[in-house]
Amino acid sequence: MSDIILFAHPTFGVLGILASVWILVEALNASEANQGRIRLAAYAVTACIVCAWILGGFWYVNYYYAEKAIILKGPWPFAHSLFMETKEHLFFIPLILALYLPIVAARKLAANAAARAVVMVVATFIILNGLAIEGAGAIINYGAKIAFIHTGVKGAE
């Protein structure tokens, strides 16, 4: 079960990034015709990022402590002390942006340049933060892996 949660967390993160790219493209080409898709994409971003938050948070609170101890004893302790510490706090930035996105995307972007600009900025930062967080997740995963290898756990290699 914990593995399913662990894999679902970055999957929803990636889907949130893709939905943010979708809304960015729709906003760049905003018209009366695609306003419905803009709102749909905004809700998709929110749903995916909230799911990533709940799943990642559940795993972090209930399962991560064991991996943390192993990472800190391994050759890459910074995978926790720098990357996980930053990631667990940084995650709230795209979460807040994702909660805000449907509010501003509800405006008619084709007629409202201000809302359109804000939607594009918010989507861009969800994408950039999301990519940084996905990268940090990969480093944490590798930090755990080489710690297991370092300690001689069978199958870790």
Next chain:
Amino acid sequence: MSSTVQRGAGIGAASTERTTTQIGLLDHAAAAFGLSAAIAIVFNTVLAWIKDAYDPLNSLMASLTGHHWITRGLADIAVFVIVGVVFMRRDFNMDGTKLACLVAGSVIVSGAGLALWFVLV
């Protein structure tokens, strides 16, 4: 009668004139929650610094929900919602360009502030 001004270059191609409200200003929920998002993002970073530097706060946050991370997530969302509702009730308006810059600035400063904190501490 609302005043009209020329649209900025590169912003849409459907028409050349809009009312001032349509061009520059965001109002009601879009402006209120935009500003509250920027405030909540900065609050998130400041809370991370204080929590990390002051153990009693970390312990207090952990005792409230069982884990400090859950408390801080709820605190961030509470700030976002409460500040947004307060500004919305005051019929808050803000220039779209300024709001976009404010959100961008808050994300850059807060993100860099978090990364630097954990690099240096």
